[in-house]
Amino acid sequence: MKTNLKKLKDQVMVITGASSGIGLVTARLAAKAGARLVLASRSEDALRQLSDEINQSGGQAIYVVADVSQQADVQRVAQAAQDRFGSYDTWVNNAGASIYGKLEQVPIEDMRKVFETNVWGLIYGSLEAARHLKSKGGAIINVGSILSDVTAILQTIYSASKHAVKGFTDGLRMELEMDGAPISVTLIQPSSIDTPYTVHAKNYMDCEAKHGPPAYAPETVARAILHAATTSERAIVVGGAGRSFIGLQRWTPALFDQYMEKAFVKQEHADQAPRPIGQNGLDHAGGTLQERGNYPGYTRETSFYTAAITTGSPALRTALLAGAGVALAAWLGHAGKAKEQQGRAQRGW
16 A cells, blocks of 8 residues: 655654654754654753743654663553654654673663564554554654674674664564555664764673764754655665665675774774763663764765665666675675785785
8 A cells, every 4th residue: 555644744743762862853853844743752841941932933843751671661652642742643663771891791681672662662663653644654664783783893782782673673664565455664874973972871891882983963864754744764874884784794894893893993993981880871761952972083074875865867877886896896705805915925825
């Protein structure tokens, strides 16, 4: 069944994890576009401040304090949307939590917490939305990551949770299509994004965590989310660098592993000492409206790749993917030659 998605100005949109980073920026941009909003997170003060900001600017927003790892909380969010607006059209599963550290150092209970939020919270929201939207149509938008396809060293549990998000999202999409439900199901896959992600993550490393370059602005993800709310898309990778990562892992997995072990692991380490272990967003709500994080380098405010694949013609999309493949092949060829030369030098050739 064809999915007819409404214009943003005619939509009611539910956003989880709305009090910081990607969720916060998405809420602000959606409000400017005229969407009515149901905002959810664990941070009541931040949600109240955001709702007041939107309402005082002429928009319409309500908030629900909710921990998405609790199914009853997710059900309360859905009920609040129906009580206030009569229905909703798009559900954005954005709430997430993460951990940095070697697997042998991370307690199992912390691993479970990540899965309770990133996977089970998303499952609760997706199923709630699917039941509601089956008869009327709409969009379910799940925020995964490029780590839905690759694994970042020292972020293994987060990566594993995002792999699960992709598996669930793909299965949900197929089942809804099989049933003829007029629902668009989209996986959003951000690259490194300059949000409080690294600040909120629970950190078992011996230094502060930071993103590996390049990092993109959260607006790049928010624009992709709002595009998926009005245009049916299977998946959107945000950031050309992320698309290259996925290609590298797919075509040369051993080389990708070496890159992670020798280069990327260093890029995750900041120069500062780590915050006290108790200061993290896994165990506690973030508390403040904060869009950006602690990324020390230049943040890319736009992604030509993502803008092109979401607004360009099918021919342009094909050209971009082909161009990315050529660039990747050239890079791999250069890397292979360098490795061969290094091996010859070591053998004394």
